[in-house]
Amino acid sequence: MSNLHMGDEVVLTAADLATLYDILMQQGFQAVGPTIQDGGLVLDVLGGPADLPQGWTSEAEAGSFRLAPRTDAAFFGYNLGMESWKKFFYPPRLALLQVQSRDDGGLHFQACSQEALPLALIGVRACELAALAVQDRIFLEGPYQDPVYAERRRAHFIIAVNCTEADAACFCASLGTGPGVTAGFDLALTEIINDREHLFLVTVGSSQGAAVMANLPHRPAWEELRQQARDLVRQAARSQSRALSTADLPRLLYDNYSHPQWDDVGARCLNCGNCALVCPTCFCHRLEDAIDLEGREAERWRLWDVCHTLQFSYIHGGCIRVSPKSRYRQWLTHKLAAWIDQFGTLGCVGCGRCLVWCPVAIDLTAEIPAIRGQQVKM
Ligand code: SF4
Ligand code: SF4
Numbered sequence: 001m002s003n004l005h006m007g008d009e010v011v012l013t014a015a016d017l018a019t020l021y022d023i024l025m026q027q028g029f030q031a032v033g034p035t036i037q038d039g040g041l042v043l044d045v046l047g048g049p050a051d052l053p054q055g056w057t058s059e060a061e062a063g064s065f066r067l068a069p070r071t072d073a074a075f076f077g078y079n080l081g082m083e084s085w086k087k088f089f090y091p092p093r094l095a096l097l098q099v100q101s102r103d104d105g106g107l108h109f110q111a112c113s114q115e116a117l118p119l120a121l122i123g124v125r126a127c128e129l130a131a132l133a134v135q136d137r138i139f140l141e142g143p144y145q146d147p148v149y150a151e152r153r154r155a156h157f158i159i160a161v162n163c164t165e166a167d168a169a170c171f172c173a174s175l176g177t178g179p180g181v182t183a184g185f186d187l188a189l190t191e192i193i194n195d196r197e198h199l200f201l202v203t204v205g206s207s208q209g210a211a212v213m214a215n216l217p218h219r220p221a222w223e224e225l226r227q228q229a230r231d232l233v234r235q236a237a238r239s240q241s242r243a244l245s246t247a248d249l250p251r252l253l254y255d256n257y258s259h260p261q262w263d264d265v266g267a268r269c270l271n272c273g274n275c276a277l278v279c280p281t282c283f284c285h286r287l288e289d290a291i292d293l294e295g296r297e298a299e300r301w302r303l304w305d306v307c308h309t310l311q312f313s314y315i316h317g318g319c320i321r322v323s324p325k326s327r328y329r330q331w332l333t334h335k336l337a338a339w340i341d342q343f344g345t346l347g348c349v350g351c352g353r354c355l356v357w358c359p360v361a362i363d364l365t366a367e368i369p370a371i372r373g374q375q376v377k378m
Pocket of ligand 1: 275278279280281335347348349350351352353354355
């Protein structure tokens with residue numbers, strides 16, 4: 001047993017990942033992490049480290065994503081897939097309530113069970129931790145707490161991973177949300193592969209993380225390895241070609257409600273809603289009631305929704321954002337301006353998903369400079 005504390009750094013070998021997984025299973029967690037499914041990265045239940053996309057890398061650009069084989073056996077040698085971890089805390093579809101008609105003509109209401117296994121999230125990146133912190137402000141720290149989110153956030157274990165390579169779509173460095181993790185994890189890994197060894201430098205981020213590591217044989221970290229880890233993360237930051245300057249936000253967007261760039265983007269936007277669905281901070285939803293054909297049973301569901309549909313802007317009597325331009329403007333202005341007023345934080349963490357999964361490659365890191373009247377540098 002070692003006596004580890006927050007901030008301590010130790011070293012595991014690649015083979016130790018299986019033992020770490022076993023310890024988390026023994027402690028009653030269900031492990032979830034990136035897997036390869038249908039040619040993409042899907043966050044799903046892991047049967048062990050072998051289910052991770054070992055030996056694969058991601059190539060993500062505005063409007064495109066592909067996986068490609070690596071020349072090494074890295075477990076975390078890719079960046080982000082389409083899905084974010086929010087789906088585990090804030091599910092896309094959630095049954096809230098069941099209603100049944102009683103024989104005496106009355107109605108029986110019952111809240112749906114929201115029990116969920118405690119999760120061990122394996123492979124969470126820095127921008128994702130920042131996104132979870134943003135969602136905490138919305139669901140936990142505002143005037144209304146979401147009990148489902150609160151319960152799921154309480155019982156989990158996070159193994160974060162420092163990014164040592166960036167995709168072309170990433171711009172977390174410009175927002176200070178990555179590529180190195182700083183807070184919000186139990187353990188943080190930096191994967192280092194050299195001629196001789198395949199190692200993980202592990203940073204302990206919580207007492208829960210320290211307790212898990214105490215059960216795992218490990219070596220103390222040495223300075224050369226620490227330096228190598230720092231250099232890899234710095235290099236990942238330096239290699240990011242995209243950036244988002246926030247210096248004049250939110251004023252820039254409030255003062256440019258009628259900027260011609262909104263017409264331009266409105267003409268390109270398909271209003272498909274992908275950008276909001278893949279965004280790790282977006283939180284809009286709607287309620288839907290499903291009633292059986294006999295009218296005896298009904299269920300109330302909460303489903304993710306997006307700013308981009310006409311129906312989402314329906315307020316008693318009609319829709320208030322009738323043009324595609326107005327709906328995209330609402331999305332971006334909320335994320336980069338009104339969000340700051342509401343929650344004291346930007347609604348963007350620089351993950352790049354919205355531009356990768358936009359079918360027409362609309363890129364907020366190009367739209368904002370265009371509104372500023374700057375040339376877009378790529
Ligand atoms: S707005 Fe785009 S880049 Fe920013 S957090 Fe959402 S998906 Fe990621
Ligand atoms: S910006 Fe792109 S992803 Fe978002 S709604 Fe428009 S077309 Fe879809």
